[in-house]
Amino acid sequence: MALSGKIGLYFFPGSSSIFPHFLLYHCNIPFTPQAVRFQEPSSLISVNNKAQVPVLVIGDNVVTENPAIAHAINILAPEKHLFGHGPAEFIKVCEWMNWISASLHAQAWSPYKRPFRFTTDQSAEGQAALLAKSEQNVLEQFSRLEKTLDDKGPWALGETFTAVDVFLLPFFRLGRDVMKTNMEVYPKWTQIVSRLLEMKAAKQALGDEEAAMKPS
Template identity: 25%
Template sequence: MSRLKLYLAPGTCALAVHIALHEADAGHELALVNFAASQQRSPEYLAVNPKGRVPALVTEQGVLTETPALLLYVAQLFPAAQLAPLDDLFALARMQECNNYLASTVHINHAHRPRASRWADEPEAIAGMQRKVAQNMTENFRYLEQTYLQNGPWVLGERYSVADGYLYTVGDWLASDGVDIRDFPAVYAHRERVLQRPAVQRALATAQLPKAS
C-alpha cells in the first residue's frame, strides 16, 4: 500500500484525521500548512486542494478532502484498527450522524468568530455574528453531550471510533469561542480520556509548525 500524505494546519479540524491515521498505525507523511503565512492560498497548495482548506489526503487513487469523508476512508482502509463499526449499519450511520453534525453545524458556528468575513462585509454584521458564537457553541455542545455521551465513555458507547478524535478536536476550540468546556462534564471527561490515548499524544506531538528561530 502506498504511503498517504496528509496536509494539516495546526489548530484545525485536520487534527481529527491525523489522530485517525495514528490510531490505525498508518504509515503517512505529514505536510504542515502555515495559515498565518497564507500557504493555503499558494499555487502549490491550490494544486492539491483548490478549496484552499485542510485537511487534504493524497492517496494512490487521488486527493480526498472533507473531514468526515477522510475519517471514514481511514477507518475502511485499515479495518483491523476498528475505528468504525463497519459491521453494524445503524452504528456506522450514527457515527456519521455525529461527524456530519460536527462538520456542518458546529464547525460553521465556530467559524463565524474567526471567519465572519465569509458571510458579511459590514463591520456591524460581522460583530453581530461574532457575539452569537458563544451561545451557539454552548447549545451545540449541550446537544452533543446529551445525545452522544450518555451511554458510555465514547460517542458510540463502549466502542471507540473516529468520531471521538473528531469531537475532541472540535471541543478544543471552545476556549477561543468564550465557552468553558467544564460546563459540559461528559464532554470534558471525554476529552481527558481521548488525551490519554497514545495515538492522540503522537498526533499532537507532530502537528505543530516549527518555531521561528
C-alpha cells in the first residue's frame, strides 16, 4: 500500500509522542496534530488497539510504535537523513532506537510509571518496592545511555544529527519532570537536549503540547 494521503499524529503532552511530533515539524511534513485524552481511552482504542500514543496516520495507514513511526517519517522525507548517511549510520540508528524503545522505555520506564501492571502484589508496600527497583533500573539505563553517546558530539552518533537525538528528548523530560532527577549528571545528554530545544521543531511541537493542556 502506498504511504500517501493526509497525515495526522495522535499525541499526549509530556509523553514519548514528542519524538515523532518533533520529527514531523523538522521534516516540514504537513500534518494535523490530534491531542489525546487518556481519561477517554475509547477515543484512542478505535485508532490503536494498544490505546497508546504516538499514532501516525498516513492516508489509510495507521502506524504505531515509535521506531516504526520514525521509519515512516524517514521514508516521507529522505532528504533529512534521519537514519544517517550510509549503512553504518543506518544500523547504529536502528540499534539505538531498539534499545531506547525496548530496554529504556518498555523494560525500565513503564514499570516505574505504571507499577500496578507489573506485579500481582497490589499492596502499598508491593507497589513501593517495585517503584524503588524500577527507579534504580531507569537510572542504570540513563547512565548507560550517557556512556554510549559519542564523546565528541555534538550529536548522539557524532557529527550527524539523526532521529536518535530526538528520541532522547522524551526520556530526558521524564527523568527531569517526573522522576525529578538532576539531569546535569548526564552532561552529553543535557547538551544534546539543549541543542534540540533551540530548534524550531521543538518550539512548534512543545507549543502544540502547551495548547493541548489549556482547559477548553
